[in-house]
Amino acid sequence: MTTLQPEPVFVPSQSAPAPAVRTWLRRIHSGGQIVETCPDWCTDTHRNDGSGYLDDLQHGAQFDGLELAVFDAEHGTAPMPVLAGRISVDPYSSDSRRRTPHIHLEPFQDEVMERLTPDEFAAVIAGVRSHCDRMDEVHAELVKTRVEYR
Structure with a gap:
């Protein structure tokens, strides 16, 4: 039987500006719970991070790419984002490069350069x-x- 977990509730920290810091109680899949706090630069919603495996958590901030009108055999042209990405950190990753803020860059759609310092x-x-x-x-x-x- 699957138990649905409630959505995380973000509680502004009392020691920092309210809009910048988000904190929530996270239930860990293997048992227990932990209080998570977003870095002030994180714009992720964390809508699905109320429970799960520790290493599933990621903080990030997207940046848009330039859209180019690229030839498409079916439609003539289609917008294609290039050089889009995000600043990311995976605080519980076993990969030390992911535990430090890094860039996840998509030079063009569906292609990626990961963990850029x-x-x-x-x-x-x-x-x-x-x-x-x-x-x-x-x-x-x-x-x-x-x-x-x-």
Whole structure:
């Protein structure tokens, strides 16, 4: 018989600004319970985190990607997000890289770069910036080529 657990109730902490800190009682699958507190940067709802395995908990904050109109054989074009992701931390993970805030980056839909450290994320940003500089050069060449083509 399955017992439904109530939704977590977020109680503002008395020692921090009310909107930033969320705390709830979490029942652990193997027995017992623990009081969880969201980091102030976490925007996850934790709607389904009222019970479960400790290592299922993740705190995070999404950031949107750029949407590009990509060719779609059925619809002509379809919006495709690129470079979307989230800051994440998995406080109970057995993987030490997940227990520290990191970036989960989706270069394009359904592809992922996981557990990026600040230095690794900076390297990705530098690579994208460099590529955009190269695309500026290609754009200038295209403009020149189109003028000469006429």
